[in-house]
Amino acid sequence: MSGENQSVEQPTYRVVGTRPIRPDGVDKVTGRAIFGADVRLSGMLYGRVLRSPHAHARIKSIDTSAAEALPGVKAVITGRDFPDPQNKVAASGEGTVNLRSLAHNCIARDKVLYFGHAVAAVAATTPNLAEEALKLIRVEYEPLPVVLDVLEAMRPDAPLLHEDLRTNEMGQRSERPSNVANHTRHERGDVEKAFAEAAVVVEREFRTSMVHQGYIEPQNGTVLWNADGQISVWCSTQAPFDERSQIAEILDVPVSKIKLTPAEIGGGFGGKLSVYLEPLAAMLSKKAGHKPVQMVMNRAEVLAATGPTSGSCIRVKMGADRNGCIVAAQAWMAYEAGAFPGSPVDAGAGVIFAPYRIPNVRIDAYDVVVNKPRAGAYRAPGGTNAAFASESVIDELAEQLGIDPLEFRILNGAKEGDRRADGPVYRRIGFIEAAQAAQAHPHYSAPLAPSRLDPTGKNPAIKRGRGVAAGFWFNWGGKSSAWASLNPDGTVSLIEGSPDIGGSRASIAMQLAESLGVRFEDVKPAVVDTDSVGYNDATGGSRVTFGTGWVAYRLGQKLKQQLKERAALLWDVSPEQVQVEAGMFSCNGHRITIQELAAKMHETGGPIVAGDTFESEEYGPGFGVHIVDLEVDTETGKVQILRYTAAQDVGRAIHPSYVEGQLQGGVAQGIGWALNEEYVYDADGHLLNASFLDYRIPTALDLPMIDTVLVEVPNPGHPYGVRGVGETPIVPPAGAVANAIYHATGVRMTTLPMSPARILEALGKV
Amino acid sequence: MSKTLVQARINGEEVAFVCEPNQTLLEVLRNTLGLTGTKEGCSNGNCGACNVILDGVLVNSCLVLAVEVAGKSVTTVEGIAGPNGLHPIQQKFLEHAALQCGICTPGFIVAAKALLDHNPHPTEEEARRWLAGNLCRCTGYDKIVRAVLAAAEVLQAAPAT
Amino acid sequence: MARVWIPALLRGMTGGQSEIEVAGQTVGELIDQLEVRYPGIRERLMDGDRLRPNIAVIIDGVRSRQGLRQPVNDTNEVHFVPAISGGCSEAHERSR
């Protein structure tokens, strides 16, 4: 295997830490798994969306009559068909949602705010016909000035996206309208004084472009608004319960009228937490006479009109003393929220200095609206931008001080009891352990990997370098609910509500199996609809294996307790006297297996079932340290990744293969962001590269094998020590790649992506 | 628009369907024939999720008109497993955890089948080049490439029937 | 008395003080006490009778799940930090 596993303590588990085949695996390799767009209902219509060709315009009129008259067209809708939700911020699970923003993002009312903003939708008997009908809708626009750049949008004379938006500064609202929705500040100690006294100070400005999650499955939704008022929704979502609430609010129906069935989901990375199509499909279904309507985005729509993550401008200043201790850090961060407030800038502010112990800190964070799609979450939202900036500056500090870059990070690394930049104190964390694992990895001491662009090694224009960077993510606990019922053959049916986006059916079932003392194969997990299980927070925040896993553990304990009681009944002893070891119940020489007990359940008191709901806040943050070797063709500006190693504190790897996979996938996305991925707009705000041809995510040929080191510093807040693992690995790559490019070429890249054109420019070649 | 009757061999079965000229093979497989294992990722030939094998050649079914397959033979992901169970490629994908969300998996399985039919002993570099037209956003390709190379070894040891 | 860390943007109201000892059995009572000493601070932290949706309370490094009703004791350290939502989007909070 590519990875290795370094555990601080290793209790003996029977199931945890093994690599079984996932329960949904066969269906997924044979094409039988039903993803959202695979849902087929009798009499189903196909819906398509008409989207704005302007980045900012007032809608003067919409004429749908010609489209309605086209044979085969069953319904046409516009923003006027929807109720207008209040401008309220509703609690939704742990988080909040501005329902008006969400509703207006799904379909524009008086104004379009970005290229691709939905304006109208059609349902017809075939997809091609629905598309033809869109061409018959006449929309009259009054174009408005466009603002695309975060710094320009902050200027007092910038065109305003929302005339009623005021800057919020921790409860205080500005008098003048502004594109700056929010300003936050974290401050501790005295940065000015510390900078004045520092031996070395480095200050730089960094820019990043808007990027997309790039999941391969486009957004989709199939909805039947039935004649009895019941609304059935099938879709690909990370958040069935939250999306159910969003749909209810946007349609202004009680949540109980909606049943949402999460289909298999083809990737999300944060991009499938909000609704886009479902409310439109619902309204089309109703208007078409209660017929089911399926809507699937094409790739251009996915890129132009879903929820990419923010472009940003980040200024970082850091200082260190002669001994190599970081004494002060300051950051000014402005993130593009897209068309509605809500960029991940506050998360970025939490990430930017998180791995380090720094006494004097000031961070200012601005959330800024621009005429681009409403930013969604993307794997460690805001984190990659932030760490690109801080990890570049840290590399430069280490260089100026003449200290090895990993040594410098370890020297300043945060430990249990250290204070985060925003104040609170860390509990048990494994940053130092992850950094030491990277340092000890053979990669770090090996000579630079051989060239790929120039196998002969003769071309002096091809230069190689190595870089390192660290990353942090908060992780999240959230609420999970699940059911488990024992079958008469001793197997367990597990009913859960966390969509399985990357193998979590396996990691949850493994925890139940471990807890109860059965084999992994004896647990049959199923992800069910919102009527069939209690509330679950989203599959996101690296929380499912932690949070839903916690519930699975508790279910195992509850079932075990009931089984003890049944055994006690059989043997006429008290339940406390019954011993359990690996699925074998015993007392005073009596022994009985779970299978035997299960077979007797109806004669010992009936079904054995457990349900539970639980939320833990002790999820424990994650830290990763990455090493990359790369080469730069200094004549073309092209970068080739040669070798990559990611070390991360994963708490406990329940299914190590899928933990490795999370690290490898995060690294691949981070490399794509570092090198080539970006939204390219023209001056009028038209997205120019809305395809997988020109929005360049890495191919198999762009990446090497990705080595992983799973460092296990068990999280004391989980029975098996689990921490979230999915998000941390996308945080370090951009910084690591930038640092390696510097070490190869002597040039500091301060803009993402570090595309060939930008590298050529930085090298002074063009 | 007039419809055309098309007869083709799909996963070894003689199939007849009626389609319009502007319907792609992908659309007909999914919407007319109910073979939803073939996925739509980009509809423009840039992601490989809709890969099928057409008369022995790997193609994107989103860039083939359904009328063009008259008299031809099509293999989709549903036709990869044999009567006795999974194809070694499928088995190795499972053993190597070469899928996370699974949406790109059918395209990769079909592409890998075409690769190993064409080149039973690919190097890592050859496998990566062949699979470069299939995008995966979850795995970073590491485990996929390993699974394909492992399947090649199994097939070399005991050629599948 | 619990130690309350004052968010940077509210320190104008506390004369620049960043840490304040406050008496109270719950987070709500702490805010009431702060309001007595620094009038206007409650409005910055609360929206009507509840915490502003974009503010999270962290007690000894762990996020409170009971909002204003969360009990506190004399050894606790209390932080009011921006919820990672950025104010209006559920998405970032969801993905934490």
Add this chain to the structure above:
Amino acid sequence: MQAFEYVAATSVTQAVSLLKERGEQARVLSGGTDLLVQLKEGRRYASLLIDIKPIPEVNELSYSPETGLRIGAAVPCFHLSNQAAIRQAYPGLIDAVALIGGVQIQGRATLGGNLSNASPAADSIPALIVHHAVCDIAGPAGRRELAVERFCTAPGKNALDVGEFLVAIRVPPPPAHFGAAYLRFIPRNEMDIAVVGAAASVTLNKQGDIILSGRIALGAVAPTPLLAEEAGAALAGRPADAEMIEQVARIAQHAARPITDMRGTAAQRKHLAYVLTRRVLEHAIERARTTT
């Protein structure tokens, strides 16, 4: 996708008469990897697609050292790169063909389509130009031939008249001591459109130190793929050394008149035209020295 009629043409005459009858409304369907995307995205309109794949002549692929290579317009790229003798004789062409899309695109995409689509960035066209390829065109007035470098007239436009279509591409047999290569620059390693493409061919003397003649062609630096005539002329009679390569690369760079678009800036393309010409020329010379 927009609505259209479909006809599977079975003879050149049938295709020509349909094309003549329907004029601009008709499009020839070969591999479809460009055309179907354009129709889906609304970048082209057609009321009739004429599938030429059932015509036997356009599917023929033949090669002999005496007569050279003839590639039917509907032969998929995949078939070309699979034949060892062709790979040996036309290395520059094979470089380019192997780069057109991923494997699944190559299973469908054709050289005829790549040429007819007349993209300034088409990979195969600079390579065809340096191999002195000629278009075999059928039309209402019968057959005619046209050098590939004269085929493209503007982005997306070609020299075909109403009723005409490309039947085949003829590539003459290479002389002795001939070498050719194609290189492109793309940000990824696959699945990309050339930011700049460069092809070179050279014929060396028997000793392998003097260039008798050669050609340089560039892609994505002008409205059409560009035969850099001055650069080609500057090759003839020169020693095959670094100084010559440098000079010719500068001349080729000078001929490039690129624009800025989302795939690259004018300055970047101008620079790459120089770098790629130098590299591709080195490569072509190396190949010429190793052939007989």
